[in-house]
Amino acid sequence: MTNHTEPALRKSWPIWLPATWRQIGADLAYILPGFFVSLASFTALTTLFTLGIGTLIIWVGLPVLVACLATARWFANVNRGALRRWAGDIPPVHYRVPHKYTVGGMFKNLADPQLWKDFIHGFLVTFPLRTATFCIAISVWAAALGGLTQWFWMRFLPQDNTTLAELIGLDTYLRVSPETAESWFGLAYGVLLLLLLPFITHLLAAADAATTRALLTNETAALRARGEELAASRAQVVSEEASTLRKIERDLHDGPQQRLIRMQMDVEAAQRRLATDPEAARELMDGALEQSREALAELRQLSRGIAPPLLADRGLRTAVESLAAKSPVPVAVTGNLDQGARIAEGAENAAYFVVSEALANIAKHSGATRAAVTVDAGHAGLLLEVTDDGVGGAHVGKGHGLAGLVDRLAGVDGSLEVTSPDGGPTTLRASIPLGT
Missing domain, CATH: 1.10.287 (Helix Hairpins)
Structure with a gap:
């Protein structure tokens, strides 16, 4: 199924606008927790990597290195989730299919380039980068608040304290007292930093996001694998x-x-x-x-297996209701797809055969007394759900029916999920994107 993420906040710069403060809040919510994630990932990956390299000569280090890369992937998923919340949709990522945990399989798992990119991101890149962004963000906030409130808290400083305004001669230039010059000076740089705050926080967040995108996504490899x-x-x-x-x-x-x-x-x-x-x-x-x-x-x-004229003439909902009427097991048809509503021809054919094969399996093998078919169409795609109260035990690897449906759905970029514990009930869910 297609996942939709809320778009990122529209960038706003004038500090007096509520949208600007929402943007600053979103940027800080991305920057500040990221420092603690990077601290945890740096500590865990440093420990596992050094232990794995140190014990590799006695083969103990091989599973430790595999665990190190698995940990790096977990932290990468956390970072991608944070980036998705901040930026909206992000490019996809592709990992090689994992091998069995034999010696040869573990060496093959270590050859996945994306796992090493995850490791580099969590071990070498994020900790220094996020330490710097964390410190800069906190310092700018503290300096802006300190400057704006300096007129209040400077009265609590020792009387013999030499102010910065006095050191640079600002009091002499303005012909005011050192305390007054320091208050004006703090107010000036506090206002300046406050005006620059949305630019600074967004720049820090954008730098972190760019690094995360570069190392933790690989759209080209993902598209190539999907195409294959x-x-x-x-x-x-x-x-x-x-x-x-x-x-x-x-x-x-x-x-x-x-x-x-x-x-x-x-x-x-x-x-x-x-x-x-x-x-x-x-x-x-x-x-x-x-x-x-x-x-x-x-x-x-x-x-049987050839699309009927009813599907071509009157649409999927009518064809599914016709299948349900012919089934020896009572079938209820529900969903938001109206009669006569049309979708892409390839999606219609694939959906029809999914329902046809599922109802045929229910009649032959399930021992069910009733079944239900749900046909829902939305912007994300077409969702089919076929359930029955039979004995369960259905699996895509048994026979050719359900396994053939997996291939048929893959031809329209769809997917199939079967939940069928022993004793039932059985639920078959098929998802077909309508935008492809």
Whole structure:
């Protein structure tokens, strides 16, 4: 499914506007907690990395290094989550598929470049960067507040204290007392820092965000991996459809075609005997009628897996309700997709076959007494949910039905989730994006 994140706050600079203070708050909420996350990641990764390198010679260090990179990935997920809250949508990230925790598998896991980028970010980059941004942010805030309130708290300083205004000769230049010159000077730089505060905090947050984006996202690799996955799944779908077409062609030749030829021969024989032997002609016509019924039954069986005209003419909701009406198990159809509402053709076909295969499995294997189908369409995509109160135990790896649905959904960038504990109930959820 597609995730939507609230967009980042619109940048505002005049300090007297409420939007500016909301921006400052969002920037500080990103900067200040990040320092403590970087402190924790630096401490944990330093410990694990040095322990792993030090014990690598006796092989103990290999799983320790794997744990180090796994910890780096966990901290990277925390940092990406913070960046997503501050900036809105961020580029995707791609990791290689993890291998088993054998010696060879652990060495292969260590070869994932994104894990090392996570490690570099958490071990070398964020701690010094966020220490600096944390100190600068706190210092600017303290200096701005201190300058604006200096007229009040400076009276509590020792009487023999030499002020900064006095050291630079500001009191002599303005011809006022050192205390007055210091109050005016503090007020001046306090106001200046307050006016610069939104620029400074946003610049610090942007510098941290740029570093996080550069090291913790890899859009090119993620898109390449996704493209390879889609190409493989669509090639699998094309191969399966070609195999299905060949099977249909073979079944048509061996089944209905032979019966139709037999029926034609019986009808022709009946025509020849109609005048001379009506009883024999009647028997031949009865045989031809039986052949036509069997041919029709075989054609209906073969048409399963081919989108019906009802789907093309009246849409997904009507086609799903037709499937539910034909099911031997009572099925309730709900959802916000109205009758006659149309979506992308590929999404419609994939959704129809998901429901068709799910209801067929319920009728054959589940032992259910009732089922329900929900069809919801929104901006994020189409969500299908098929549930039943059967015995459970369904799995995408069993048989070819559900496994075939995974490939079919992958061809339209969709996904399938099956929850079916032993004893039931079974819930099948399919998600199909409508914007692709």
